[in-house]
């Protein structure tokens with residue numbers, strides 16, 4: 001059961017890739033159970049718990065009200081605990097069926113409710129759902145501990161595990177058994193009673209801290225606005241983004257000819273690129289960079305200090321040198337040394353490249369007559385100028401060819417050519433927001449494969465970034481169930497006369513999340529807890545990132561990148577320019593990402609007791625140690641590093657690059673044959689996408705590629721293999 005390995009093991013209530021809304025692995029001892037005295041009448045009438053009498057069994061969003069979530073979640077916890085108690089108390093000798101498979105089936109009501117709740121709370125939150133999330137986080141972690149630290153239950157799991165060689169289990173069954181057993185051990189099942197009690201306290205505090213971190217961040221992000229009242233300060237900002245900023249100003253009650261920019265990336269990034277007003281760029285840049293670090297009520301520094309200390313203590317309880325050692329032992333990388341080995345190969349050439357880029361920006365800024373060195377708030381602005389001068393490429397001139405619907409159709413077309421999938425829009429299914437689109441997805445033979453929700457536009461009720469989650473995961477055990485997947489984005493909403501025109505980078509994001517969706521939709525395994533994106537953190541970004549490769553191929557661009565007004569395909573001249581500039585600014589992108597990766601590891605390599613002091617100073621020291629240049633800050637600074645303090649990526653942010661080694665090498669397999677080579681695509685589907693987490697990542701990769709991945713394609717792609725620039 002994902003309920004088991006998903007909710008309980010990875011504590012992943014929501015499954016996704018890049019920006020995933022996982023809760024901190026957490027638990028709590030004190031409060032649960034007793035106060036779950038929900039009125040039974042309420043429960044009976046609660047649409048979350050009733051049978052979902054909808055097409056394909058999609059959640060009845062039209063019937064669900066905010067106040068339904070908390071009682072349904074609490075009832076789900078009750079039922080899960082009762083089911084698990086029954087398994088633990090079974091008088092029969094423990095078997096694979098009555099213990100491991102029984103656990104796989106347990107918690108299905110909770111899984112159904114929590115999948116919907118956490119998806120909605122990420123994409124369409126409000127005060128009520130935020131309050132529910134806050135209340136339920138410690139209760140869920142308490143439930144998790146009640147299960148994993150249940151002695152009788154572990155005795156049974158362990159007994160089955162000890163007999164594993166004589167049980168005549170299939171490969172996937174064996175995997176389920178060993179993963180389940182490992183889940184118990186990694187959750188503290190082997191600890192003495194005193195340590196177990198301390199573990200529960202730690203988990204509980206981590207769960208609520210992580211929740212608070214995310215809330216503070218949302219407040220800090222929404223709090224700020226940059227009001228611009230001089231048209232000249234917008235520079236060459238494209239018309240649709242100007243209109244969007246004007247609408248934002250109106251929405252916020254400014255009755256003037258003015259524009260508002262926010263700290264959400266679709267708003268701040270274009271402003272930083274286009275505004276010639278250096279002071280305003282500095283203002284919004286610093287507001288972004290200081291989130292969670294303003295010494296106010298929403299400051300996240302104390303939470304960071306506390307979480308790092310608690311994680312180190314937990315690692316020590318578990319017998320590991322650090323939190324990083326603990327986390328990595330359950331990932332493809334296995335040890336921090338292997339992660340550093342990868343990072344250190346890329347860091348030096350990346351930093352050298354970024355310095356070269358800086359010199360080019362400085363030249364451009366000097367030419368503008370500005371007597372200062374390039375600063376962080378200048379980087380994007382002058383990058384665009386250099387890009388234009390060097391390649392004649394104006395990123396924004398591309399937008400008309402990347403209307404969001406066209407990009408979506410491009411992703412669908414690629415899935416059709418690779419795997420034979422087809423997509424049919426459904427307007428009759430309930431959604432959580434009117435902007436959401438729903439598609440039924442069919443396999444090659446025309447049979448139903450999955451339901452796919454796509455929620456495109458930025459709004460205040462949505463967390464930042466882009467992500468995928470499964471409202472229902474594929475499985476065969478206990479009756480075949482097809483997946484229900486969501487993709488979520490923060491693209492600019494359409495305005496009066498313009499549809500949503502997204503950037504080239506956003507188009508890559510679309511293909512990326514769609515790659516996660518394919519992993520979820522093409523999953524073909526027996527057990528839910530091993531299906532879809534239930535894979536290690538450093539593997540999960542492989543199927544998503546590999547899809548980005550197709551997006552950038554000229555052949556694919558010609559298929560979908562058409563002018564939204566004229567329908568003209570993107571001019572060859574633009575494609576040539578894009579190909580020529582593919583490695584442009586890769587130094588910055590790599591350094592910015594890797595700086596955050598090192599920061600994550602620096603925090604989590606500390607042994608117990610981990611006392612970091614002031615996170616601001618800790619972060620500065622960590623960045624000095626790798627020689628980061630001051631014009632670039634980590635992609636996420638400590639105060640807003642939600643991946644590691646509000647989601648499940650602690651010690652795992654490196655996973656994007658680890659996955660990229662595989663994605664770059666895997667795409668080579670297509671380049672060596674052809675972009676849509678049927679044989680390679682079939683192998684990729686069979687050995688990677690269909691497998692979910694039912695085999696170790698490297699085994700799957702080797703089955704697909706015939707060998708382990710090489711780092712060379714990644715270095716080449718990023719312009720770091722020799723003298724590429």
Ligand SMILES: [Zn+2]
Nearest residue numbers: 017018019544
């Ligand atoms: Zn991802």
